Amino acid sequence: MLMGNRCYKFLRLFSSLFIYALLFVQLVVVVSGKSWDGIIVTEADYQALQGLKHDLIDPKGVLRSWNNSGYGACSGGWAGIKCVKGQVIAIQLPWKGLGGRISEKIGQLQALRKISLHDNFLAGSVPWSLGFLPNLRGVYLFNNRLSGSIPPSIGNCPLLQTLDLSNNLLTGPIPPSLVNSTKLLRANLSYNSLSGSIPSSLTKSRSLVILALQHNKLSGPIPSTWGASGTGNHSYQLKILTLDHNNISGTIPISLSKLSLLQQISLSNNQISGTIPNELGSLSRLQILDLSNNGVSGSFPDSFSNLSSLVSLNLGGNRLDDQIPQSLDRLHNLSVLILKDNQFIGPIPETIGNISGINQLDLSRNNFSGAIPASLVRLANLTSFNVSYNNLSGAVPSLLSKKFNSSSFVGNLQLCGYSGSTTCPSPSPPPQILPSQPPESPKKKHHHKLSTKDILLIAAGALLVVLLLLCCFLLCCFLRKRAASSGKSGKISKHASAGSTEKAISAGPEVQSGGEAGGKLVHFDGPFVFTADDLLCATAEIMGKSTYGTSYKATLEDGNQVAVKRLREKTTKGQKEFESEVAALGKIRHPNLLALRAYYLGPKGEKLLVFDYMPKGSLASFLHARGPETIIDWPTRMNIAMGVSHGLVYLHTQENMIHGNLTSSNILLDEQTNAHIADTGLSRLMTSAANTNVIATAGSLGYNAPELTKTKKANHKTDVYSLGVIILELLTGKSPGEPMNGMDLPQWVASIVKEEWTNEVFDLELMRDAPNIGDELLNTLKLALHCVDPSPEARPEAQQVLHQLEEIKPDVAASAATSAEEPTKSPPPPPPPPNE
Numbered sequence: 001m002l003m004g005n006r007c008y009k010f011l012r013l014f015s016s017l018f019i020y021a022l023l024f025v026q027l028v029v030v031v032s033g034k035s036w037d038g039i040i041v042t043e044a045d046y047q048a049l050q051g052l053k054h055d056l057i058d059p060k061g062v063l064r065s066w067n068n069s070g071y072g073a074c075s076g077g078w079a080g081i082k083c084v085k086g087q088v089i090a091i092q093l094p095w096k097g098l099g100g101r102i103s104e105k106i107g108q109l110q111a112l113r114k115i116s117l118h119d120n121f122l123a124g125s126v127p128w129s130l131g132f133l134p135n136l137r138g139v140y141l142f143n144n145r146l147s148g149s150i151p152p153s154i155g156n157c158p159l160l161q162t163l164d165l166s167n168n169l170l171t172g173p174i175p176p177s178l179v180n181s182t183k184l185l186r187a188n189l190s191y192n193s194l195s196g197s198i199p200s201s202l203t204k205s206r207s208l209v210i211l212a213l214q215h216n217k218l219s220g221p222i223p224s225t226w227g228a229s230g231t232g233n234h235s236y237q238l239k240i241l242t243l244d245h246n247n248i249s250g251t252i253p254i255s256l257s258k259l260s261l262l263q264q265i266s267l268s269n270n271q272i273s274g275t276i277p278n279e280l281g282s283l284s285r286l287q288i289l290d291l292s293n294n295g296v297s298g299s300f301p302d303s304f305s306n307l308s309s310l311v312s313l314n315l316g317g318n319r320l321d322d323q324i325p326q327s328l329d330r331l332h333n334l335s336v337l338i339l340k341d342n343q344f345i346g347p348i349p350e351t352i353g354n355i356s357g358i359n360q361l362d363l364s365r366n367n368f369s370g371a372i373p374a375s376l377v378r379l380a381n382l383t384s385f386n387v388s389y390n391n392l393s394g395a396v397p398s399l400l401s402k403k404f405n406s407s408s409f410v411g412n413l414q415l416c417g418y419s420g421s422t423t424c425p426s427p428s429p430p431p432q433i434l435p436s437q438p439p440e441s442p443k444k445k446h447h448h449k450l451s452t453k454d455i456l457l458i459a460a461g462a463l464l465v466v467l468l469l470l471c472c473f474l475l476c477c478f479l480r481k482r483a484a485s486s487g488k489s490g491k492i493s494k495h496a497s498a499g500s501t502e503k504a505i506s507a508g509p510e511v512q513s514g515g516e517a518g519g520k521l522v523h524f525d526g527p528f529v530f531t532a533d534d535l536l537c538a539t540a541e542i543m544g545k546s547t548y549g550t551s552y553k554a555t556l557e558d559g560n561q562v563a564v565k566r567l568r569e570k571t572t573k574g575q576k577e578f579e580s581e582v583a584a585l586g587k588i589r590h591p592n593l594l595a596l597r598a599y600y601l602g603p604k605g606e607k608l609l610v611f612d613y614m615p616k617g618s619l620a621s622f623l624h625a626r627g628p629e630t631i632i633d634w635p636t637r638m639n640i641a642m643g644v645s646h647g648l649v650y651l652h653t654q655e656n657m658i659h660g661n662l663t664s665s666n667i668l669l670d671e672q673t674n675a676h677i678a679d680t681g682l683s684r685l686m687t688s689a690a691n692t693n694v695i696a697t698a699g700s701l702g703y704n705a706p707e708l709t710k711t712k713k714a715n716h717k718t719d720v721y722s723l724g725v726i727i728l729e730l731l732t733g734k735s736p737g738e739p740m741n742g743m744d745l746p747q748w749v750a751s752i753v754k755e756e757w758t759n760e761v762f763d764l765e766l767m768r769d770a771p772n773i774g775d776e777l778l779n780t781l782k783l784a785l786h787c788v789d790p791s792p793e794a795r796p797e798a799q800q801v802l803h804q805l806e807e808i809k810p811d812v813a814a815s816a817a818t819s820a821e822e823p824t825k826s827p828p829p830p831p832p833p834p835n836e
């Protein structure tokens with residue numbers, strides 16, 4: 001305490017010494033006849049500042065430094081004052097808690113250029129005398145409690161550039177004289193209670209860049225004289241025009257289209273009527289257009305597809321009707337499209353799916369009809385989507401229904417597949433393979449509320465099934481009889497056809513239904529002996545659907561199980577080409593590649609492929625759809641990773657083939673949890689259109705290398721990328737299908753590793769054993785990140801991946817076989833169906 005007092009005294013002594021020293025310097029300056037620049041304030045300005053201080057309330061004592069000695073005013077001693085040649089040029093006291101009012105004496109500060117008192121509690125009116133300040137350039141009085149009207153005198157300030165009086169309590173009209181400030185760039189009068197109409201004189205300003213009048217009580221029409229006297233190209237500078245939240249009526253003036261630099265127009269929440277002028281389509285720099293919540297009618301202008309800079313378009317809450325143009329996809333930069341609450345009709349243009357940057361799409365409460373275009377699933381950045389309350393029908397593309405809840409889809413009577421109570425009627429079962437149970441899981445069924453329509457559909461389906469069963473039964477009996485009597489047809493006969501080991505049976509004209517020619521079953525080598533009718537009469541269960549077709553688990557008469565893939569019709573190549581390709585695929589044999597055992601060509605061109613059945617289902621369901629108590633340990637995961645790598649190396653080096661669609665849904669697991677890569681070479685059986693579709697699907701599920709979006713051509717390096725994603729999936733336990741904070745799995749992992757929180761990426765289960773396997777996990781993670789390098793050249797070959805995995809864990813194969821656990825008691829759920 002004592003010390004403190006002494007210190008204080010010393011400081012005071014020191015500071016007074018300092019002031020004397022300062023006075024001495026000034027004296028020397030005066031005596032030597034030098035200028036007084038910035039040191040001593042002029043008498044007029046001193047008086048004006050005293051007057052200002054007098055009318056201000058200063059609870060925080062900010063103005064204590066404005067004391068009687070005028071010497072300090074211009075030497076930096078007075079808070080917030082700047083001078084030149086003893087004249088005040090700026091008053092800057094924002095966020096100082098100042099109350100009271102701004103004295104008219106401010107008009108005496110003839111050199112004043114800038115007054116910045118924003119974010120205080122100033123009341124009273126804007127001083128009339130500001131209009132006497134010939135040098136005034138900036139007025140920043142926003143966020144106060146100023147009332148009264150804006151003094152028209154302000155237009156007398158010839159150099160005024162910025163007038164920001166926003167967020168006060170100002171009333172009265174906008175003075176037309178503002179246009180006389182011919183240097184005015186920014187006028188922000190928003191968030192007040194200004195009334196009257198917008199002076200048409202403002203439309204003549206060649207200097208205004210920003211005119212913000214939103215949130216007032218302005219009425220009357222928008223002046224129609226924009227750019228009236230403008231002939232040259234850039235004679236008008238206006239870039240931002242915000243008039244929203246007023247009572248403005250009338251129509252949208254065509255003349256706005258003359259303001260060629262406009263970037264933002266907001267007229268929302270007014271009472272604007274009439275149609276949208278087609279001419280607005282010429283505003284090539286327009287980025288934001290908001291006409292929402294008015295009474296605008298007519299149609300969506302065709303010319304809007306010329307608004308190539310547009311980022312956000314909001315026409316919601318109007319009376320617009322007719323169809324929206326299909327050429328919308330020319331708006332490459334659009335990210336927000338809101339058309340809700342209108343009367344638009346017709347289909348949702350498929351081309352919206354081409355506007356890749358869209359993140360908000362609200363088409364709710366219109367009369368849109370037809371289906372939700374499948375193209376919308378391509379919109380990877382879509383975070384807000386709403387088509388509720390329209391007249392849409394058909395199935396919601398599955399990716400959309402996964403991403404958005406039913407609130408985005410309700411109110412469309414004929415729309416299905418977006419919630420438990422709106423499941424779509426399943427497609428009628430294929431005639432050859434009869435599902436013994438419907439594809440839905442029992443859980444879903446529990447919540448299923450049946451409408452009359454559903455019941456009718458189910459009844460029809462059941463009838464069909466019974467009829468087909470009858471047919472099959474009769475057919476089987478018929479065939480057996482014939483086989484017994486003739487002892488020839490319907491039996492497998494071995495043909496050593498040149499250069500192949502096929503055992504083929506031609507069902508021949510004996511297998512006939514309704515007079516049509518029968519099908520053809522071709523076996524490759526394998527443990528199974530079955531005939532075409534064995535296969536066709538087998539009980540079958542749908543396992544999953546993919547772009548290539550539907551997979552079934554079929555149980556043959558003798559109890560053996562096979563997996564049957566029924567290829568989607570019209571997506572396969574013609575019969576000749578198909579048969580030569582499939583014959584090649586049937587010869588590929590490797591323990592980690594799912595073996596193709598046979599194929600069947602039906603009389604109507606149906607194509608079935610018969611594979612080994614894998615009891616543990618896909619890796620995707622093994623990892624992501626297991627019970628909470630099921631642990632998948634590190635050796636098991638490593639064994640899978642090595643199995644997949646083995647298979648891929650064989651494919652790349654021995655068969656000289658690209659897989660092209662490697663995903664965890666395509667990795668199947670046998671009883672010992674060994675990996676078998678499925679769908680190998682299926683692309684060779686398909687038309688190129690079907691293959692492009694597969695690339696699009698896999699991409700949205702997160703396995704596609706980034707360069708594929710451009711090249712569309714899979715190669716060794718894109719396969720290695722997919723392998724890397726699968727290894728990451730095994731390490732993290734996360735599904736690449738679900739984006740994490742907008743990042744895909746590789747980006748997410750990379751971001752966490754970059755932050756040096758590497759341990760956070762691993763599946764929690766694995767971390768339990770971390771002390772023992774930490775190095776193995778880290779080295780595997782490094783390898784996987786190497787595989788998903790954005791640059792294809794940087795990725796290793798599959799061979800190198802396998803080699804490094806073997807180095808990381810040489811003993812895995814032995815231990816994996818004993819530690820693998822049964823994933824779940826119930827049969828594995830089908831792999832997630834990719835979008836259609």
Ligand SMILES: *[C@@H]1O[C@H](CO)[C@@H](O)[C@H](O)[C@H]1NC(C)=O
Nearest residue numbers: 064065066067068069072077
């Ligand atoms: C005037 O203000 C200056 C700067 O804050 C201060 O040092 C000085 O003591 C004040 N003088 C009086 C008389 O209040």
Ligand SMILES: *[C@@H]1O[C@H](CO)[C@@H](O)[C@H](O)[C@H]1NC(C)=O
Nearest residue numbers: 142166167188190191210212
């Ligand atoms: C105008 O002022 C309001 C309220 O202070 C502010 O929110 C808005 O961003 C300003 N507009 C422009 C274009 O500066």
Ligand SMILES: *[C@@H]1O[C@H](CO)[C@@H](O)[C@H](O)[C@H]1NC(C)=O
Nearest residue numbers: 155175176177178179180201
């Ligand atoms: C602008 O100034 C001129 C001359 O000082 C005056 O005649 C005119 O009325 C002013 N314009 C407005 C809109 O106040």
Ligand SMILES: *[C@@H]1O[C@H](CO)[C@@H](O)[C@H](O)[C@H]1NC(C)=O
Nearest residue numbers: 230231232233234235236260
């Ligand atoms: C645009 O204006 C500039 C001068 O401001 C002129 O040189 C140019 O020729 C004009 N261009 C057109 C297309 O009018």
Ligand SMILES: *[C@@H]1O[C@H](CO)[C@@H](O)[C@H](O)[C@H]1NC(C)=O
Nearest residue numbers: 278281301302303304305306
């Ligand atoms: C779009 O702009 C081009 C070139 O400026 C013009 O020819 C075309 O008519 C415009 N389209 C519409 C629909 O206005």
Ligand SMILES: *[C@@H]1O[C@H](CO)[C@@H](O)[C@H](O)[C@H]1NC(C)=O
Nearest residue numbers: 284285307308309310332333
């Ligand atoms: C679209 O956005 C990009 C990135 O913001 C920008 O570089 C480009 O100029 C924009 N295109 C148009 C036509 O405005």
Ligand SMILES: *[C@@H]1O[C@H](CO)[C@@H](O)[C@H](O)[C@H]1NC(C)=O
Nearest residue numbers: 342343344345365366367391
């Ligand atoms: C949808 O169209 C029907 C028939 O054209 C009409 O009766 C109905 O009012 C429209 N609904 C909306 C919300 O525009």
Ligand SMILES: *[C@@H]1O[C@H](CO)[C@@H](O)[C@H](O)[C@H]1NC(C)=O
Nearest residue numbers: 329350351352353354373375
């Ligand atoms: C736009 O989308 C349509 C339909 O979805 C498609 O046919 C067309 O090729 C796409 N165009 C571009 C340039 O991507």
Ligand SMILES: *[C@@H]1O[C@H](CO)[C@@H](O)[C@H](O)[C@H]1NC(C)=O
Nearest residue numbers: 355356357358359380381742
């Ligand atoms: C999607 O969003 C991300 C992050 O905001 C952005 O980097 C990316 O460019 C966007 N994609 C498209 C196609 O606009």
Ligand SMILES: *[C@@H]1O[C@H](CO)[C@@H](O)[C@H](O)[C@H]1NC(C)=O
Nearest residue numbers: 345367368369370391392393
């Ligand atoms: C709904 O769409 C169907 C065609 O899909 C049409 O026949 C029907 O009139 C539409 N209903 C309304 C109210 O617009």
Ligand SMILES: *[C@@H]1O[C@H](CO)[C@@H](O)[C@H](O)[C@H]1NC(C)=O
Nearest residue numbers: 383384385404405406407408
């Ligand atoms: C649906 O999602 C929206 C936002 O995505 C959320 O606000 C809303 O609560 C959700 N509704 C339901 C029923 O889950």
Ligand SMILES: *[C@@H]1O[C@H](CO)[C@@H](O)[C@H](O)[C@H]1NC(C)=O
Nearest residue numbers: 340364365385386388407408
């Ligand atoms: C979708 O739009 C409807 C009606 O406009 C609204 O009630 C609902 O909350 C919106 N849902 C979402 C998820 O935005």
